[in-house]
Amino acid sequence: MSGSDIFVFVDHSNGTVAKTASELLTLARSLGEPHAIIAGSAGDFELAKSTLSDFGAKSITLLESSEINNHPSSAIARALADLASTKNPRAILLPSTARGKEIAGRLAVRLEAGIITDAIALSSELVATQSVFGGSTVVHSQVTKGCAIVTIRPNSIEAAPAPASADINSIPVSASITAKITAREPAVRGARPELSEANIIVSGGRGTDGNFAPIEELADVLGAAVGASRAATDAGWYPHSHQVGQTGKTVSPQLYIACGISGAIQHRAGMQTSKTIVVVNKDPEAPIFDIADFGVVGDLFAVAPQATAGIKARKG
Amino acid sequence: MKILVCVKQVPDSWAEKKLTPAKVLDRESADAVLNDLDEYAVEEALRIVEANGGAEAGHTITLLSMGPERAQEALRKGLSMGADNALHVKDDALAGSDALTTSRILAEAIKRENPDLILTGTESTDARMSVIPAMLSERLDLPHLSFAGEVHVDVNARTIKSKRMTDEGVEAMESPMPAIVTVIEKINEPRYPSFKGIMAAKKKSISELSLADLGVAPSEVGSSGAWSAVNDFALAPARGAGVKVTDDGNGGGALVEFLAEKRLI
Numbered sequence: 001m002s003g004s005d006i007f008v009f010v011d012h013s014n015g016t017v018a019k020t021a022s023e024l025l026t027l028a029r030s031l032g033e034p035h036a037i038i039a040g041s042a043g044d045f046e047l048a049k050s051t052l053s054d055f056g057a058k059s060i061t062l063l064e065s066s067e068i069n070n071h072p073s074s075a076i077a078r079a080l081a082d083l084a085s086t087k088n089p090r091a092i093l094l095p096s097t098a099r100g101k102e103i104a105g106r107l108a109v110r111l112e113a114g115i116i117t118d119a120i121a122l123s124s125e126l127v128a129t130q131s132v133f134g135g136s137t138v139v140h141s142q143v144t145k146g147c148a149i150v151t152i153r154p155n156s157i158e159a160a161p162a163p164a165s166a167d168i169n170s171i172p173v174s175a176s177i178t179a180k181i182t183a184r185e186p187a188v189r190g191a192r193p194e195l196s197e198a199n200i201i202v203s204g205g206r207g208t209d210g211n212f213a214p215i216e217e218l219a220d221v222l223g224a225a226v227g228a229s230r231a232a233t234d235a236g237w238y239p240h241s242h243q244v245g246q247t248g249k250t251v252s253p254q255l256y257i258a259c260g261i262s263g264a265i266q267h268r269a270g271m272q273t274s275k276t277i278v279v280v281n282k283d284p285e286a287p288i289f290d291i292a293d294f295g296v297v298g299d300l301f302a303v304a305p306q307a308t309a310g311i312k313a314r315k316g
Numbered sequence: 317m318k319i320l321v322c323v324k325q326v327p328d329s330w331a332e333k334k335l336t337p338a339k340v341l342d343r344e345s346a347d348a349v350l351n352d353l354d355e356y357a358v359e360e361a362l363r364i365v366e367a368n369g370g371a372e373a374g375h376t377i378t379l380l381s382m383g384p385e386r387a388q389e390a391l392r393k394g395l396s397m398g399a400d401n402a403l404h405v406k407d408d409a410l411a412g413s414d415a416l417t418t419s420r421i422l423a424e425a426i427k428r429e430n431p432d433l434i435l436t437g438t439e440s441t442d443a444r445m446s447v448i449p450a451m452l453s454e455r456l457d458l459p460h461l462s463f464a465g466e467v468h469v470d471v472n473a474r475t476i477k478s479k480r481m482t483d484e485g486v487e488a489m490e491s492p493m494p495a496i497v498t499v500i501e502k503i504n505e506p507r508y509p510s511f512k513g514i515m516a517a518k519k520k521s522i523s524e525l526s527l528a529d530l531g532v533a534p535s536e537v538g539s540s541g542a543w544s545a546v547n548d549f550a551l552a553p554a555r556g557a558g559v560k561v562t563d564d565g566n567g568g569g570a571l572v573e574f575l576a577e578k579r580l581i
Contacts, residue, residue, distance in 0.1 A: 105447030109454040114543030117445045133333040139549040179459035179491035187485035291555040294574040298563025306568020
């Protein structure tokens with residue numbers, strides 16, 4: 001390894017690699033030599049290996065412990081920091097997810113290294129681009145001391161495969177942890193994609209009046225994730241985990257369809273960087289029309305089902 | 317039991333935000349409020365005290381904030397909700413501090429207080445980095461129960477149980493005290509300060525701490541002591557409003573046409 005090493009922290013679920021890993025490896029290839037690091041059991045590793053080498057990892061290191069994922073972040077951060085302090089990478093890339101940011105924050109403290117979160121691009125000089133204040137401002141920033149720790153917003157980088165043969169390493173890790181996970185109820189995953197990784201999102205707000213059926217039907221015909229405004233989650237109409245906005249998730253899919261959402265800054269802050277925005281709202285004055293590429297002034301209960309039927313018809 | 321709640325004053329999350337020519341957040345252009353997400357942490361502290369015998373049982377809640385003079389207003393809000401007292405780390409040299417410095421300063425202040433429980437919100441609605449609680453956990457070497465949607469404190473056993481709620485599902489967590497707990501906004505409904513609470517808050521003490529009190533040199537903090545720097549910034553090109561049609565019975569059809577034109581279906 002050399003001073004051009006780029007560490008990529010790979011998120012996975014029981015060995016199934018998150019989409020962010022291929023995005024981060026694609027980015028890492030443009031910055032130096034990509035090295036994938038994954039934490040979990042030997043079984044997880046077997047599943048993950050081929051995806052990681054498909055996207056150009058020069059080495060894949062398993063921080064091996066059957067226990068390590070029984071703590072959200074501290075044991076992983078310790079093991080990753082130990083590895084980084086022996087290999088001195090130029091940068092460490094992590095997904096800008098809840099867990100990725102927790103690990104990144106801990107790494108910054110342990111390595112005394114600068115941290116930038118929620119980057120949407122990173123140049124070869126490691127200048128990060130961030131879209132802040134709900135997409136109203138673009139900031140370029142840089143780590144000025146130590147190894148650069150950068151978390152990258154999911155969906156910002158288009159993943160491209162570049163198969164490489166990777167060195168395989170495994171480092172046993174002892175997870176000495178004081179806070180423990182004692183039980184788990186995995187989220188019930190429907191067929192729909194995860195919100196932050198989805199290419200298409202269909203969202204509903206106050207205008208649904210609690211009936212998300214037309215939103216879900218449109219989402220399903222598009223293979224989309226379902227989002228909700230704060231008004232809808234506060235009313236208990238849709239689970240909080242689907243909230244898009246300032247106090248929810250920030251998303252930037254290829255296509256965002258907002259139905260019955262007025263578009264207060266609170267919501268726009270979470271979706272304004274979507275590539276294409278389509279709006280359906282009864283109120284022609286709703287502020288969300290200001291950022292729409294295409295808007296329909298109309299009742300979502302008429303427009304959304306008609307769109308669903310139209311897309312189905314096209315698909316034959 | 318001594319509970320410490322970290323809070324921050326931020327521009328109102330419903331207001332437009334911008335940067336100043338000095339490349340820092342313009343804190344003057346919008347109303348400054350107690351960070352929305354911190355209100356849940358203050359509320360949860362109040363509920364934990366109430367569930368364990370109240371102030372009569374010797375439990376106290378201290379608020380901690382780092383910020384300019386006016387951050388006192390945010391502390392006053394938390395005090396009017398019912399916290400007992402507050403610490404305000406204030407020093408001109410701190411302006412422009414990054415997350416590493418902020419977590420260091422907060423950690424130094426926390427060490428002086430030696431609380432049994434530290435509560436925070438998930439992030440501030442201005443910087444939105446969401447890294448301070450994990451950084452505090454590293455600096456103080458305390459367990460971190462993150463994304464808590466439920467918290468139960470056993471004062472006698474000195475243990476905390478929480479439900480960690482994320483996209484992956486719900487995880488039951490357990491930790492000895494002291495610990496850091498980050499609460500999500502679904503955990504409770506923060507109370508509005510009562511008139512009595514607002515009056516009482518005026519008499520509560522806000523102690524000021526300087527860098528010298530914390531044993532930190534001014535050269536190590538602020539913009540010059542930061543590990544990262546903003547090179548430049550620009551307003552994003554405004555999204556031009558696109559096509560707007562009124563549903564005449566074929567609104568859904570027009571929507572599909574648009575998607576097809578853009579090759580999105």
